[in-house]
Amino acid sequence: MKKQNTKIFTIFALIVLGILVYLAENHLDAYKLRILNLSAIYITLGVSLNLIYGFTGQFSLGHAGFMAIGAYVTALLVLPPYYKEMIFILEPLAWPFTVMHTPFIVALFFSGLFAAIAALLIGLPVLRLKGDYLGIATLGFAEIIRVIANNIPRITNGALGIKGIPEFTNLWWTAGVAIFTIYIIKGLINSSYGRALMAIRENEIAAEVIGVNLTYHKVMSFTISAFFAGVAGGLFACLLTTIDPKAFMFLMTFNILIVVVLGGFGSITGTVIAAFLFNFFLEYLRPIEAGFNIGPIVVPGIPGLRMVTFAALLLIVILYKQKGLLGGIEFTWEGLFQFVNKLFSKNKSSEGSAT
């Protein structure tokens, strides 16, 4: 398929998406919008985690920590100064946060930037470690970030967290950031640098001998991944309107991990689909935990059942379908047309062979 045609189809698809977002924003209720928004944020989180896991092969468990940094940065920048003075009741907010007040997009940018800087500082020493050790080290850093957030009331308001964040996040933002994330990361993967990252995943020693600078590439991948995690954190803050350190415990990273595993390592398409499935099921299974009524019968809720189900799903996928529920396929326009063609030609040949 010619490059021109792919570009046209993509632009067409984006326009369609834009129309859908417009319709959704103006006609759906808040509940459904919240699920869509969360799904889109999880796309950003999942794709960015996939960059460091699925493509570069580095087992980082610290995503929640970068989210936390992003969330706090956005919250502090987006709230007006007088409001911040009000809610910081444990200790007064430190300067310069007292005077800073920026538009949403600037805040999101700084969220990503600060998360990226943290990733740079953490990644340089830590990315030398392999496999489990890297996982535990990054988990450790995420926990350290969380503990710090809990203990510096001058900046984060400690355990109280920050409430009343303006609800700037809407489907335009979340979908827009998700598209941007996919665009950048796909651009990276489909380039010589992307090949270098995958080479590192496949065989680190060989990659180094081939001339791939391990430190540079690993840190680059880690930093970019963290940038988007930070932005997602900012979107999160302005969606839920309240954040506190407890929201960024390991459970958050585990949720993102579920999305990446179910969608398949190294498959952006899979991550997108899994992000939606995860959030939809999480919401629609809520009645099972809260209890519901069938006519006169009251079915009591079983709390914790959703996560048990997802954990079990994760185990099933990792044990039997390691490439993810979809087998690691990636969406391309060509692939779509071939698929559609196959469907139609099957029909044709079955008619013809009846003679």
Add this chain to the structure above:
Amino acid sequence: MELLNVDSITMKFGGLTAVNNFKLKINPGELIGLIGPNGAGKTTVFNMITGIYTPTINKIYFQDNDITGMKPDKIAREGIARTFQNMRLMDNLTVLDNVMIGFHLHLKSTLTSAIFKFPGYVREEEDIYSRSMELLGKVELEKCKMEKAGSLPYGQQRKLEIARALATGPKLLLLDEPAAGMNPQETRRLMDFIQKIQDEFSLTIFLIEHDMKVVMGICKRILVMDYGITIAEGNPKEIQNNPEVIKAYLGVDANYA
């Protein structure tokens, strides 16, 4: 000027001396062989030259630069490439990708231009593609360019590894047991291939081998190692008749015609 000067290096792992006082000077255009029983320390020598290990004592010079302890990727940039004894391909990547990666170290485009596909980068990428196809042609693997490297038959995987090494544009090529697992026919083709690429790419080649046909057939100079020490050095005839070498190989089937 000699291309590579290995200046009496020693490699110790804790209490074990794997390589003891290894000395070697290679001039441009030479084809040198390194033989010896298993565990003699041959691959360790390769690992020191390519930066995977740092010699415990003394230094290595490449084109008069001190490359001792340099990281492998930097050494690749200096112009030394290698293949591995137990083969290290990127199994889940395509044959084509495996070779294209070899060109990455010479990439001039920045990360940004690569992500956003600026014209400068697009040109470089096209260039990489055509040069990779050329290399694949030389090893007769163009037809399977989209297959996963891990799914190739063994002999073809070896050729792919060599193609990948060539992509880095080396001056010195280290081959670690390139003929391992090959039948006599494939081995003969490999010998021709090695000599062909040496001419075509102006390479200096240093190889480790157990197959004496290969070593005696194409190497002009041979070193023999045993228990970390060089026990002999010379041309094929001298090595064949060296009593020390024969003693080291006693019991090993060393049939060279």
Add this chain to the structure above:
Amino acid sequence: MSLNLFLQNVANGLSLGSLYALIAIGYTMVYGILRLINFAHGEIFMLAPYFLYFGFLIFHLPWWASAVVAIILTAVTGMLSERIAYRPLRDAPKISVLISAIGVSFFLQNLAIVVFSGIPRSVHRPEFFKTLFQFGGIRIQSTLIASVIVSAIFLTLLIYIVYRTKTGLAMRAISADIETSRLMAVDVNQTIAMTFVIGSALAAVGGILWGLRFPQLFPWMGMIPGLKAFIAAVVGGIGNIPGAMLGGLILGMTEILFVAFLPALSGYRDAFIFLILILILLFKPDGILGKNVQEKV
């Protein structure tokens, strides 16, 4: 700080440390044999006091019988988790097993929420464990002494098993070289199962002692102590059993003394422990007693 207070803290540290040691051993044994960090080990630890609680309350078993049943059930859970979630992945890439371990961890945690509910439960403390001993100026709870003594007993048993029995020999063999062990007719599957049983049983003992000391139970209580015990195993030298014991004691002491000497920073206690982990991983990954295993190129 007065001498009495200091000794009190040391006693606390030893007691906490011995609990960490019991849990750390499970981590280190599994790592030694499978090169896997069993993320789910903390949940194994958590299940024991719950089994105890329900055995005592629901089935009205005498306290000590509940404890034995709890240990057995926990050991079985550990063995099952290996059979179901780790054994099928023995030849898969390392990352898959890691994720499986995380999956088991969350599965057990949430299963506990479903079955036991998240309401904190109080473990019944038999009279013996409520007494307070006085040594000079220090007051020591009997649970403290019990922790140290019971840990010491079980650890001695463990040393005996590992160094003086055939099973232990098999474990050490597999630790060193799993392929060759297979060739030497070592029943790898059985030995690994045994490793999980022993590790889980020890964690169960730790869990019960923990439940006696901190009587509030909730389903996610295993995460942080589990993580800390893992850190203890790394500090002592992952894969090394005496290392795990040493690491456990060191970590317990460090935790208590950190809060004792720097009360203003007590909120950072956990962060400090994680920092230790990261420093060890970066600068002395073999831990105090561990040995380096280099990858062959």
